[in-house]
Amino acid sequence: MPETGPIRPEQIPLQQSGPAAGSVPHGGRPGGPAALVITLVLGGLTALPPLSMDMYLPALPDVTEALHSPAATVQLTLTACLAGMALGQLVVGPMSDRWGRRRPLIAGMVMYVLATAACAFASTAEILISFRLLQGLAGAAGIVIARAVVRDLYDGVAMARFFSTLMLISGVAPVVAPLIGGQVLQITDWRGVFYTLTAIGLLLTLVVVRGLRETLPPERRQSGGLGAALRTMRGLLADRVFTGYMLAGGFAFAALFAYVSASPFVVQEIYGASPQTYGLLFGLNSIGLVAVGQLNGKVLVGRVSLDKALSAGLAVIMAAAVALLLMASGVFGAVGLAPIAAGLFVLMAAMGLTMPNTNAQALMRTPHAAGSASALLGTASFLIGAIASPLVGVAGEDTAVPMALVQVGCALAAVVCFLGLSRPWQHREHLAGPETTDGPDNGEREEGVEH
Numbered sequence: 001m002p003e004t005g006p007i008r009p010e011q012i013p014l015q016q017s018g019p020a021a022g023s024v025p026h027g028g029r030p031g032g033p034a035a036l037v038i039t040l041v042l043g044g045l046t047a048l049p050p051l052s053m054d055m056y057l058p059a060l061p062d063v064t065e066a067l068h069s070p071a072a073t074v075q076l077t078l079t080a081c082l083a084g085m086a087l088g089q090l091v092v093g094p095m096s097d098r099w100g101r102r103r104p105l106i107a108g109m110v111m112y113v114l115a116t117a118a119c120a121f122a123s124t125a126e127i128l129i130s131f132r133l134l135q136g137l138a139g140a141a142g143i144v145i146a147r148a149v150v151r152d153l154y155d156g157v158a159m160a161r162f163f164s165t166l167m168l169i170s171g172v173a174p175v176v177a178p179l180i181g182g183q184v185l186q187i188t189d190w191r192g193v194f195y196t197l198t199a200i201g202l203l204l205t206l207v208v209v210r211g212l213r214e215t216l217p218p219e220r221r222q223s224g225g226l227g228a229a230l231r232t233m234r235g236l237l238a239d240r241v242f243t244g245y246m247l248a249g250g251f252a253f254a255a256l257f258a259y260v261s262a263s264p265f266v267v268q269e270i271y272g273a274s275p276q277t278y279g280l281l282f283g284l285n286s287i288g289l290v291a292v293g294q295l296n297g298k299v300l301v302g303r304v305s306l307d308k309a310l311s312a313g314l315a316v317i318m319a320a321a322v323a324l325l326l327m328a329s330g331v332f333g334a335v336g337l338a339p340i341a342a343g344l345f346v347l348m349a350a351m352g353l354t355m356p357n358t359n360a361q362a363l364m365r366t367p368h369a370a371g372s373a374s375a376l377l378g379t380a381s382f383l384i385g386a387i388a389s390p391l392v393g394v395a396g397e398d399t400a401v402p403m404a405l406v407q408v409g410c411a412l413a414a415v416v417c418f419l420g421l422s423r424p425w426q427h428r429e430h431l432a433g434p435e436t437t438d439g440p441d442n443g444e445r446e447e448g449v450e451h
Helices: 032-054 057-066 071-099 102-119 125-153 156-170 172-187 191-211 226-238 240-270 275-300 306-328 337-363 370-391 401-422
Strands: none
Touching (some): 032 071, 032 102, 032 156, 032 191, 057 071, 057 240, 071 240, 071 370, 102 125, 125 337, 156 337, 226 240, 306 337, 306 401, 337 370, 337 401
């Protein structure tokens, strides 16, 4: 019998009855214009983190100079935003399970706009770090609630496909964000990047207010306060398989964020690329991620086991990270920008197989606590990424070895968590197509797991 902690009803308190008026019932998939609106709104919400991070990346060297701070300190502005997004999800996720999706989301978006505007007026690196932390805390609402809304509306294979569709929408953000950031720097300084982000946040807030209906009716919301939320999360973490997917996705994301954090210095300072060239390379890598994500959603899902696709993604990430480490350490002699860029492209593209499938596999096990489960998934990813971020600069700005070394370590940890905790060979997946119901209740239940 697999050793996995049960998720018992008392750990996930829930009252179920008919859907409330004006809300979208669980499993009731919207169609036509409503489906398009929801896709665009959720895509915008999931695009907010890469916008907040990637538009700012070309400005990192300028921030270092303008605020008279070392690169390691300025990189903490990325770490602070990531840490805020990680911790904020732990608060917003349970709130959305108790009070619905709309109210916590709108409150978080308003706070995000205010915090982003404050970043533009920071006079020191320390002040900027503080406001970036607040920006991340507020921006967490969009991340965690977008995933919870998907879980409210979709099940099984259909959910995995929708996550891949979201990657097509949100994937535009890392493509255009560095390009926008580079162009903004042509006409203004780094503060203009935050002015632009403020305008984007305000527009997205208005779209959410007008375009996103409530997807969690009152009859399906959880009751109780902080104690109930903690019991719910403890019950989720007691599920070994859920925890395995959560950690595998978190470490894979950390390998990606090691690239996000270090690439402005690796590509521009070590290999001499301009901010505009860096933006183009970053956009190309993001296109690879989106393309593989669409391959996953349109071709693989429903035909190939999600675990097999996930295994392939982790294997490619591991191989790319090892190749980058060998090139950066000089094993193949002096290499130029092209081989390094190729290795980073392969690593980032493989995320298109890991990110949607880890989310879908984990959320299929938690149909009645989508907000809390989404919070744990997001927190693990952002918190591990925040820890990995400063490690890429420990050896200075003249070598790419720390970046590659962190990526190898994170990829190895992801593989170990996937194989050691999720143990995909011990459970099977149902691949019936879009009408698949909740994963563990439809051919995936492991003995000893209760829902």
